[in-house]
Amino acid sequence: MKKKLNLRKATPWLSAIGLFVLWELVVRIFNIPPYVLPTPSESIIVGWQFHEAIWMHAYHTLYTTLAGFAIAVVFGVVLGALVGSSRAIYDAANPLLVGFNSVPKVALVPVLVMWFGIGTVPAIITAFLISFFPIVVNVATGLATLEPELRDVLRSLGATRRDILIKVGFPRAMPYFFASLKVAITLAFVGSVISETVASNVGVGYLMLSASSKFNMPLVFAGLLVIAVMGIAMYEIFNVIERRSTKWANRGNPTN
Amino acid sequence: MSNSFVELNDVKLRYSEGDDLALETTNMKIDKGEFIAVVGPSGCGKSSLLKLVSGLMPPSEGSVIVDGKEVAGPLKIVGMAFQNPTLLPWRTTLDNVLLPMEIVKPHRHRLRKYRAEYEERARKLLATVGLEGHEDKYPWELSGGMQQRASLCRSLIHEPELLMLDEPFGALDAFTREELWDILQNLWMIKPFTVILVTHDLREAAYLADTIYVMSKRPGKILVERENTLVRPRDQETTFTQPFTDLVHELRSHIRDVRES
Structure with a gap:
């Protein structure tokens, strides 16, 4: 039993290492030049050489991402609560939301640059714009899928809309909310890096752009790896928060 | 003023404007502390009846009066339980x-x-x-x-003051169901409250109710109002007595007529 558990814990690490080994082998066997695809070992070595610069840029990207994400959470919860608790608001907001979500956010960066100049602000806003949608949808779904019988029970006790929202709606929407946070945080990274790539002097996105303009592909890949690691770390943090705060929704689930 | 606690006066119900009637002219009088059961084929509007009385749904025509006042919105004195425990x-x-x-x-x-x-x-x-x-x-x-x-x-x-039960024991095994009948009967006998029980289990209706209403298929209409004078407390033995089985048979034949009509 214990052995099985250890193996399960090791599996993600093994698969990650396996991918790197495969990547290293493919590059070496087919003799792929480093300006096309560098080996992971080379990328890591170069990453270490530039670790001070990378650290500075990564810190900035993380800060930008989290700022955009935080705004997305507040905005997403408020809008999701409105959309999920009122049929009229749902009907009014739904086409706008879907339409807005279909617009590629990279296309908005030039507009944001015109308004706010290049740098941190457009990156934060892009991270926010790209990540609030799943939060809105999930919170709204959690609220709107309340069992009609339960609503009847509460209404026949004299419950107001607010009572129903607080006693049942929000607790019930929590698992949906936390599930959306995991998606939203990874999207927020996409948003901030896109904006940094297009219009910034700082951040991992900018670092990769300037590295590729110098044909320093190992450094580009080091940047990609750093983003991936930050994304995994953030995802895992929200995963743990989710499991702790909504234990009831994961009852008897063997993955816990 | 009549002394009944719940009154339905010529109530008709359509789910939306222009729809066929879900509930045909319905009249009911339920006394305070009375235990009534509504039986009928599925889809006959039994559950709608509960929603009308509790004010969750307004009647299309007619009036619903509870405790001397016309029902205009959800009542605040109602207890409810459904087949799904929610x-x-x-x-x-x-x-x-x-x-x-x-x-x-x-x-x-x-x-x-x-x-x-x-x-x-x-x-x-x-x-x-x-x-x-x-x-x-x-x-x-x-x-x-x-x-x-x-x-x-x-x-x-x-x-x-008013308990609405919508097939609350429908999903349970027979032993648990009958045990809960006793529990409900006991609670009700200690301190009577008005109960409207919707069920398709005729034995359940015969075991628990003072008055049993048989409804027609859609559009729902009350066809039979049957007093149930079996002595309380009723228990397992009651269900094997002649009057009990006669009552169940009688209800069954009403339902058969409804289904064949």
Whole structure:
């Protein structure tokens, strides 16, 4: 039993290492030049050489991402609560939301640059714009899928809309909310890096752009790896928060 | 003024404008503390009847009067239980039972201060339905029958004047179901409240109700109103007596007529 558990814990690490080994082998066997695809070992070595610069840029990207994400959470919860608790608001907001979500956010960066100049602000806003949608949808779904019988029970006790929202709606929407946070945080990274790539002097996105303009592909890949690691770390943090705060929704689930 | 507690006067119901009638002209008079059952084929508008009386749905025509007042919105004195126990999975059994106390006036304003008393009351009620020792478990740790017992407690904790039951025992095994009949009968006999039970189990209706209404298929209409004078408390033995089986047979033949018409 214990052995099985250890193996399960090791599996993600093994698969990650396996991918790197495969990547290293493919590059070496087919003799792929480093300006096309560098080996992971080379990328890591170069990453270490530039670790001070990378650290500075990564810190900035993380800060930008989290700022955009935080705004997305507040905005997403408020809008999701409105959309999920009122049929009229749902009907009014739904086409706008879907339409807005279909617009590629990279296309908005030039507009944001015109308004706010290049740098941190457009990156934060892009991270926010790209990540609030799943939060809105999930919170709204959690609220709107309340069992009609339960609503009847509460209404026949004299419950107001607010009572129903607080006693049942929000607790019930929590698992949906936390599930959306995991998606939203990874999207927020996409948003901030896109904006940094297009219009910034700082951040991992900018670092990769300037590295590729110098044909320093190992450094580009080091940047990609750093983003991936930050994304995994953030995802895992929200995963743990989710499991702790909504234990009831994961009852008897063997993955816990 | 009549002295009945619930009155339906020429009530008709359409779900929306232009639809066919879901409920054809319906008249009912239910006394305070009376236990009535409504039986009929599925889809005959039995559940709509409950929604009309509790004010969750307005009648298209006619009027519904409860406790001398015309019903214009959801009543605030109603307890409800359905086939699906609809317990909140993030609350313990005890907290689920206490939910109405957080909503119903005046309890909602007293709950914080008198929490211990209210908990005591909930524990007592849970004990009467055989859930002693399960107060701190979560709904998923309970069997279907236990969840339904808790749901029944939730519908009774605030001592409602009117209890609406929509096939509450429909999903349970026969033994649990009959045990819950006894529990419900006991609770009702200790302190009578008005009960409207919707069911398609004719034995259940014959076991529990004072008056049994048989409804036609859609559009629903009350065809038969049958007094049930079997002596209370009714128990397992009652179900094997001639009057009980005669009553069930009679109800069955009404239902057969309905289905063939």
